[in-house]
Amino acid sequence: MRLDVFSEMQYPKALWGDGGHEQRLIQETLEQARLADELGYGVWWQVEHHGAVEFSYSSAPELMLTAIATSTKNLHVGHASVLAPSRFNHPIRVAERAAFLDHLSQGRCQLGLARSTVPEWRTFNIPPDSTRGQLQQAFEMIPKMWTREAFSWDSPDFQIKNLNVVPKPYRRPHPPLWQACSSPASFEQAGRNGVGALGVTLWASLEEVAEMIHLYREALRTRCEPVGEFVNDQVAFFTFVHCADSEQEAMENGAARAAAWYTSGSFTFFEAKEQFVKTAAELEALAKDPAGGGLTGQYLRKKDPNAPQSRAQRLLGRVMSDEAVPDQEIWEVLSEQESLIVGTKDQVRRRMKRYEALGIDALMSFHQVGALRHEQVMKSLRLTGELIPEFSAPRVP
Secondary structure (H helix, E strand, C coil): CEEEEEECCCCCHHHCCCCCHHHHHHHHHHHHHHHHHHHCCCEEEECCCCCCHHHCCCCCHHHHHHHHHCCCCCCEEEEEEEECCCCCCCHHHHHHHHHHHHHHCCCCEEEEEECCCHHHHHHCCCCHHHHHHHHHHHHHHHHHHHHCCCEEEECCCCEEEEECCCCCCCCCCCCCEEEECCCHHHHHHHHHHCCEEEEECCCCCHHHHHHHHHHHHHHHHHHCCCCCCCCCCCEEEEEEEEECCCHHHHHHHCHHHHHHHHHHHHHHHCCCHHHHHHHHHHHHHHHHCCCCCHHHHHHHCCCCCCCHHHHHHHHHHHHHCCCCCCHHHHHHHHHCCCCCEEECHHHHHHHHHHHHHCCCCEEEEECCCCCCCHHHHHHHHHHHHCCHHHCECCCCC
């Protein structure tokens, strides 16, 4: 398993102060990327979000990745992921920008594509039913634009005739392709397309992660029709990583609260908070009255409300409901949840080994989260980076 870095560029409103926080965040992100390059991380993955405010300032990731590419030597720059529906990014523009980034990085570009979700579709007036089809067309179109002198396409969404996209990528035949995956359908689609899968482990059990990897691998094995000139068969998952000299230091840094803040922010931004809080409240009621709950209780009784994952969900529901949950309780509940990688270097190593055993090719370590300070993020990157020699294969595709 390889160690990469995942970046949202977050800055909670509570830390904004009197101004200047946006410039600080950009410069700190560049400094973190330069450190990741020096330490030997594989890829710096940058998200694309619009209107996310404190949750993600990464609204122009192609510009951030250009700045990172021109200030590093070995670190690959990964767009994870370009929002593919054409009202976000027309496939021609995606192909052009990625090829330019590949030249500026001298072949270190990794390109991921994604559908996005409801709030961003609404902002850009995108019909939800069109998104999966446009994502698929983008996957099929972009590699052809990179490798043909005259590209044509005719569909209800796109009519293109004899277009020569320039420049062609620095890397031949083209940069590796990836798909952001958050559902079984998306893992299967990535496997069918022969592109790498970019998944999420946060709040997913090891068993659930293993199931998604199996689905992807089966689609690759039995149904793959590569959209590009070669198959990228790697699986990368991102999860929260915070490494400190001691468990006490990690707790005092606010690692668990940062993870809770991120979760609340993500469910709020993606408009899934209400349902999450409702399910968490049902689990909380079931924990207090194991025999109650009617039909919903019968369904939820299949889940152990006191299992680590359920306890984490119950606690996060309380946090999202604005309950003042003590930091110590947040730490105790979330630190036992297996998808968070927090603690000393030995603890981080052990938890990473669990993911390596699942067959993950790259762990996208998510260090800059919530209110964690820049110096704490830099230290976490350094300490985790000392483990890279133990997690150095496979190479970046």
